[in-house]
Amino acid sequence: MKNSAGRNESSRIFADYTISRLAPEIRESLTNRQLNGIREAIFATQSGSHHKVDCRFTVPLFLARYYVVFLVGRDRRKKTRLLEMRRNQSGNIQLAPLMSFLLLSLLICLLWLAVFITLYWLKRELGIDIFENFHLMDLLPRGVVDE
Structure with missing residues (x-):
């Protein structure tokens, strides 16, 4: 296992927060070695998220704060995406192609109407x-258009 001393503060806070969400009886039954293993797994999932552009900020609006995330980087999720597609296709009808077609058709009709x-x-x-x-x-x- 790698030493987590070099990890950044936000990763440590996120790992501690995630572990704190476990039910108290489950959390208390874990040994220090198991807790460290969980922390390392959380760190490992976060360490793969390097992006060329990583812009994160919050916007206070009226009674709530909203967060905005803008990420740009190379897509390295091919294996994960294929597994997810296979899992979704087992027994499910894929609606994404139909929705894409309908949205594209609507946009084309609106464009032609504007032209x-x-x-x-x-x-x-x-x-x-x-x-x-x-x-x-x-x-x-009569009365809709005044000339």
Whole structure:
């Protein structure tokens, strides 16, 4: 086991907090060797979280404080991600592809709508009349658009 003396203070605090969340009867039944082993396991999980950009801060808003975390780094979770996908696929229907498709479709429709409205407004402002005596504004109920 590695010596935990070189670990940073936040890792020690996190490990102690995690151990304190154990039920008192379980925590008291553990030997010092077992507690140190648990601390080392917690340190090991935190030591792999090195990021190129690691920005963490809290924002006080009205009656609560919120935390913001922005991390950028190389994805080294391939094995873990594959195991998690296999576990989720056993008996579950994957909704992520469907939700991604629906969200992308919605965004594309909104983009086309914005482009159409912009082009129609531009055509109207320039006075271009593609179909004589017919305008989209004629399709709207009276009073919706004031001209």
